[in-house]
Amino acid sequence: MMVAANRIPFVDLAGLHEGLREEIDAAIRSVVDSGVFILGPEVSAFEQEFAAYCEADHCVGVASGTAALQLSYEALGIGPGDEVIAPANTFVATVLPLLALGARPILVDVDPDTALIDVGAVQQAFSDRTRAIVAVHLYGQPADLDLLLELGEARGVPIVEDAAQAHGARYRGRRVGSLGRIGCFSFYPAKNLGALGDAGAVVTGDGELAERVRLLRDLGQERKYHHVISGHNARLDEVQAAVLRVKLRHLDGWNAARRAAADAYAEEFVGLPVTLPVAADDREHVWHLYVIRTPGRDSVRAALARAGIATGMHYPVPLHFQDVLAGLGNGEGSFPVTETWARELLSLPMFPGLDRDRVRMIASSLRSAVAGA
Numbered sequence: 001m002m003v004a005a006n007r008i009p010f011v012d013l014a015g016l017h018e019g020l021r022e023e024i025d026a027a028i029r030s031v032v033d034s035g036v037f038i039l040g041p042e043v044s045a046f047e048q049e050f051a052a053y054c055e056a057d058h059c060v061g062v063a064s065g066t067a068a069l070q071l072s073y074e075a076l077g078i079g080p081g082d083e084v085i086a087p088a089n090t091f092v093a094t095v096l097p098l099l100a101l102g103a104r105p106i107l108v109d110v111d112p113d114t115a116l117i118d119v120g121a122v123q124q125a126f127s128d129r130t131r132a133i134v135a136v137h138l139y140g141q142p143a144d145l146d147l148l149l150e151l152g153e154a155r156g157v158p159i160v161e162d163a164a165q166a167h168g169a170r171y172r173g174r175r176v177g178s179l180g181r182i183g184c185f186s187f188y189p190a191k192n193l194g195a196l197g198d199a200g201a202v203v204t205g206d207g208e209l210a211e212r213v214r215l216l217r218d219l220g221q222e223r224k225y226h227h228v229i230s231g232h233n234a235r236l237d238e239v240q241a242a243v244l245r246v247k248l249r250h251l252d253g254w255n256a257a258r259r260a261a262a263d264a265y266a267e268e269f270v271g272l273p274v275t276l277p278v279a280a281d282d283r284e285h286v287w288h289l290y291v292i293r294t295p296g297r298d299s300v301r302a303a304l305a306r307a308g309i310a311t312g313m314h315y316p317v318p319l320h321f322q323d324v325l326a327g328l329g330n331g332e333g334s335f336p337v338t339e340t341w342a343r344e345l346l347s348l349p350m351f352p353g354l355d356r357d358r359v360r361m362i363a364s365s366l367r368s369a370v371a372g373a
């Protein structure tokens, strides 16, 4: 379905797939014809291609980004009573799998400019029970990995990268996902690299860890009929892997188009009284989301909706205010930067086909919306 010319969607997946229709149809047809749907040649080939893309030695395809995180925590041996440090401003899936393992997320605040995990706060959150630090590359921008790796190394604690929003991003020239002990990716359809349903992957340089994740995703099955540990059914399937192989070839081009759209926003928004996102010089941001801040967020958002412009919020309810995670802070004021961002943040449309004309329309509607807020 085409999107009406005067409406701007938050993401335009139909537009993205339009140009790939034949390649995607052929990939799906070839899986259907092969009769192999689970853990076959497409999954193996995708794992090799995605490992190479991430400059990592190993990749294991799994059922979702959440599964990637859960299996990674489990493969690292995180269990009851263990603590894992994570930012308060992230998607809930970064920490929920820890609850299932009996572990305790230790939330820390984020940097006021980038909303990425605050390394100073991480340092203060360490205890004898700390077993991992999660570096979330939020909105497509890598967290400060060198500082986190240094801290982790000094304490013998691994860094888990939640790269669900940052496929292809680089930190000081190196691809994210392969810099910590293990990196977790989601291929949820709207991510920079998205499947046609749920899918995910882990990448790592540690062969033993990759092997444990491989066992955990397939009921602990070492070879047919032989189950050596208690695992899950968290496999990536052949159809999704075949589609991901097609789309992976376009990822760098799409990320470049996102970067161009972010640059266009910055140019068109000059002089607007809103806070624009900050991209650090030593990192290559892949602009999964373009998040601005304005104190009148709710009325600005409503005015944009009336003008036909869809927006999102990432995330309006910080983790420590989620019922399921109550008790991870001390209520209001626990993580002041995260809480201020939550009130003011607004995610504008961002996708590879967002052209200059639409960026101009958004800028003009935003200008009136902010004036009226």
Ligand SMILES: *Cc1c(COP(=O)(O)O)cnc(C)c1O
Residues within 6 Å of the ligand: 064, 065, 066, 067, 090, 091, 093, 094, 136, 162, 164, 165, 186, 187, 188, 198, 199, 200
């Ligand atoms: C999308 C996302 C996840 C979860 O991925 P799913 O594939 O939806 O399970 C985890 N962490 C972050 C930061 C995400 O954006």
